Amino acid sequence: MLRTLFSGARDAVARVLIPDASGTLKRAWSLRLIELAALADIVLNVVPVVSDYLPWWLTLALLGGAWIARLLIQPEKEPADGDKA
Template sequence: MKLIPDVERVLKRAWSLRLIELAAISDIILNTVPAMDFLPWWATLALLAGAWTARLLWQPEPDKENPNANP
């Protein structure tokens, strides 16, 4: 069963998801390995802000006539 008919296209364009995953990894590293001095404390916040921006900029507008249609 496929939930999305164009999974490959969605995964290629899912930059917000990639940035959220990187933010989670950097947060885990910062909290578990205290000797990570090369990773700044604001890296997680910057990645999350980038994910939010990517989501706003690259998410297509919904179709006004058919809101359930895929772009």
């Protein structure tokens, strides 16, 4: 029951905020890399045992990859109709 409730709410929000939410999530590599960087930073700071296995620069590398993904890999979309002057 909760799964259908959350699924319906997610679909309603996606339709209101982003018309092509599924297509956007498939191409959102910068968002995925930023989330991985946040997770790596949290794990490195909360669990000190893991810091022996994960390098300290992992968060910086993931954020640099997110920057590259946003600027170079993801193409910009042209404005729909508003700014044609």
